[in-house]
Every structure is written in structure tokens, then in C-alpha cells.
Amino acid sequence: MSKPNVLQVGFYPKWDQEPLDAAFNMHKYFEADDKSAFLSTVGPDIKAIATRGELGTTQEMLDACPNLEIVCVYGVGFDAVDVDACSTRGIHVTNTPDVLTKDVADLGVTMLLAQSRSIIGASQWVRDGSWAAKGLYPLQSRVWGKKVGILGLGRIGYEVAKRLSGFDLDIAYADIEAKEYAPDWIFIPDPVSLAAHADFLVVTLAASEKTRHIVSKEVLDALGPEGSIINISRASNIDEEALLTALENQTIRSAALDVFESEPNLNPRFLELDNVLLQPHHASGTFETRKEMGKLVRDNLLAHFAGAPLLTKVN
Numbered sequence: 001m002s003k004p005n006v007l008q009v010g011f012y013p014k015w016d017q018e019p020l021d022a023a024f025n026m027h028k029y030f031e032a033d034d035k036s037a038f039l040s041t042v043g044p045d046i047k048a049i050a051t052r053g054e055l056g057t058t059q060e061m062l063d064a065c066p067n068l069e070i071v072c073v074y075g076v077g078f079d080a081v082d083v084d085a086c087s088t089r090g091i092h093v094t095n096t097p098d099v100l101t102k103d104v105a106d107l108g109v110t111m112l113l114a115q116s117r118s119i120i121g122a123s124q125w126v127r128d129g130s131w132a133a134k135g136l137y138p139l140q141s142r143v144w145g146k147k148v149g150i151l152g153l154g155r156i157g158y159e160v161a162k163r164l165s166g167f168d169l170d171i172a173y174a175d176i177e178a179k180e181y182a183p184d185w186i187f188i189p190d191p192v193s194l195a196a197h198a199d200f201l202v203v204t205l206a207a208s209e210k211t212r213h214i215v216s217k218e219v220l221d222a223l224g225p226e227g228s229i230i231n232i233s234r235a236s237n238i239d240e241e242a243l244l245t246a247l248e249n250q251t252i253r254s255a256a257l258d259v260f261e262s263e264p265n266l267n268p269r270f271l272e273l274d275n276v277l278l279q280p281h282h283a284s285g286t287f288e289t290r291k292e293m294g295k296l297v298r299d300n301l302l303a304h305f306a307g308a309p310l311l312t313k314v315n
């Protein structure tokens with residue numbers, strides 16, 4: 001039997017690419033110079049799309065692949081896939097939940113600590129000789145004892161809260177309803193009130209049209225000049241223009257960000273700021289987790305073409 005044709009939207013490491021190439025005809029969209037011409041040529045034969053969380057699918061891809069049966073996302077976030085359009089056309093969508101939760105939480109906590117204790121700036125102070133030339137590094141605000149607001153207490157938010165309570169921080173959270181697995185944490189459902197309460201606002205919300213710019217100018221104003229924001233979710237959850245203005249005017253203290261609206265090409269205003277920690281969307285980027293994510297993409301594809309139940313269905 002011939003191998004199913006799969007449209008591969010982005011790069012995968014060789015430990016994923018080799019088994020994918022062995023089981024499927026992988027058509028590498030990201031390597032094509034003329035993407036539209038490539039889609040017109042291979043589209044009618046495509047049965048599956050394998051994509052990455054931040055890349056998702058475009059309308060052009062869905063339209064060019066009339067025989068598409070399944071979209072497999074290498075990532076937990078599927079906001080870049082039009083799931084409703086897929087459901088209407090009877091196309092399955094899968095993602096890679098759970099396997100990445102703790103790595104994403106680890107990076108969020110690391111970013112919070114690194115930014116608030118100025119780890120990058122202090123390292124630079126040592127490296128460039130400032131320590132010897134200028135003396136002691138400027139003092140920073142204490143972390144422990146402060147208040148954290150977790151915006152979205154899902155799997156990742158929960159792991160962030162659990163870790164931060166170990167740093168003697170007070171935890172509050174917003175979500176659509178109070179969670180029974182968070183008995184000691186304060187439930188403040190309104191994002192503006194959560195920001196007003198918090199010294200650190202950690203954004204861990206799954207992104208959708210409904211959560212777009214949920215961190216608005218009003219939320220940033222409520223966070224205030226002593227407040228910091230950490231985003232390990234999606235850029236669309238924050239009004240980036242309002243965030244840049246708040247950082248430039250120091251109406252919030254600082255930000256630590258793993259995601260950006262036009263990533264990987266950031267708004268250059270970010271690069272001018274010394275009160276922001278910038279990370280290249282790599283919260284799930286460990287060998288162990290990325291291998292498990294790749295395996296889930298593959299196992300969902302294999303299950304689909306074997307007529308077996310999908311492992312991690314979205315729709």
C-alpha cells in the first residue's frame with residue numbers, strides 16, 4: 001500500500017523526521033520557495049497536515065487540500081488552526097497536551113526569578129568588568145513574600161502556582177470558575193482585580209478569539225509601577241502595543257516574555273528596553289519533551305491511518 005501524503009508545515013528534529021519519512025510521504029511546505037505553487041501541486045493528494053503550535057494552518061492550506069482528513073499540531077496550543085472550519089469539513093485535529101506542561105511551568109518560574117533578580121544584567125556586570133570597575137551591582141526587589149496572580153489555572157497555570165508556592169509567594173488566580181484543586185489559592189475571577197492584587201502576573205491562559213488582548217491597558221494599569229508580567233502562553237493574550245507603552249513609560253516595572261505578536265521578528269521597540277527579558281518561544285524546548293511531542297504527532301497520524309482511536313483529540 002502506498003504511504004499517505006502529509007503536508008509538513010515546519011521543521012522537525014531528525015529523531016522525528018526520520019520515522020515520519022519512513023511511514024509517510026512528507027511534503028515539506030517550509031522548504032518550498034513558491035508556497036502557493038507548491039500547495040497547488042501537492043494539495044489534492046494531501047491526507048494529513050503535521051504542523052507546529054505557532055505555525056498552525058492557513059486558510060490557503062485548508063482550501064488547497066480538499067482530501068484532508070487530519071491536522072496534527074506539535075504543541076498544546078491550537079489557536080493557529082481554525083478548528084471550527086476543520087470540524088465543519090470533518091477534519092480531525094490533535095495536539096500534544098500534558099507532555100510539555102512541567103517544562104513550560106519551569107521556564108515561566110525561571111523567567112520570573114531571572115527577571116526580578118536581574119540575573120542576565122548581573123551576569124553581564126561580571127562579564128564586562130563592571131563589577132571590578134564600578135563596584136556592587138544595583139539592589140533588586142525581594143521575590144519571596146510577594147503576590148502572584150496566575151491568569152488561567154489550567155494544567156500549566158497549576159504547575160506554575162505549585163512551584164511558586166514553594167518560593168513562599170502568595171498565589172491568586174483567575175479562571176472561568178474556581179478550581180477544586182486549588183483550595184489554598186485565592187480566586188479572583190476578574191483580570192483587572194487580579195492584576196491590582198498581584199506583584200507578578202503570570203499569563204498561562206490557552207489562547208482563543210475570546211482571550212485576545214485579555215491583558216489590556218486597564219489590566220496593565222492595575223498591575224502598576226511595582227508590577228511585572230510574565231507570558232508563557234500566546235502573544236495574542238496581551239495587547240502588545242499597550243504592553244510596550246507601559247514598559248517604555250515604566251507604568252509597570254518589567255516583563256518576561258517567551259512569545260511575541262510577530263515572532264520570530266519582534267517589534268524593535270522591545271530591543272530598546274532594559275526592563276524586559278526576551279525568550280525565543282522555547283518553553284517546551286527540552287530534548288525529553290520535544291521527543292514526546294514528536295512521538296504524539298506521529299502516533300496520532302499512525303492511529304488515524306490505521307483506523308484506531310486518536311490519542312489526543314481536540315475536536
Ligand code: 8YV
Binds near residue numbers: 076100282284
Ligand atoms: C512550542 C507551544 O514551542 O505547545 C505549544 O503550544 O507553543 C510550544 O510547545 C511549539 O508549538 C513548537 O513548535
